[in-house]
Amino acid sequence: MHIAQPLHVQPIPFVDPVDAFEAFADDPVAALLDSADAVGGRGRYAFLAGDPYHVLEAGAGDDPFGQLARELARVR
Numbered sequence: 001m002h003i004a005q006p007l008h009v010q011p012i013p014f015v016d017p018v019d020a021f022e023a024f025a026d027d028p029v030a031a032l033l034d035s036a037d038a039v040g041g042r043g044r045y046a047f048l049a050g051d052p053y054h055v056l057e058a059g060a061g062d063d064p065f066g067q068l069a070r071e072l073a074r075v076r
Contacts, residue, residue: 017046024050 017034024030030050037043056071058064 017048020046021048024048027051029055 017032021030021032024032027050029052030048032046032048034046035043036046054071056064056067058067
């Protein structure tokens with residue numbers, strides 16, 4: 001099995017994910033997924049997302065995964 005390797009990596013200074021998330025303050029559907037386990041050594045990644053292409057909403061009793069499957073089928 002061949003695993004692709006990055007051609008170029010440019011380290012950047014650390015920015016606390018919560019501080020970086022402030023840039024999304026005006027986005028009502030922005031999301032921050034932060035592993036946040038600095039002590040246990042597993043807190044390695046944080047993902048910030050904003051300005052989505054599309055938002056799926058599901059209410060109580062709805063099937064969000066069925067809704068997602070239909071949306072993916074529509075755009076493929």
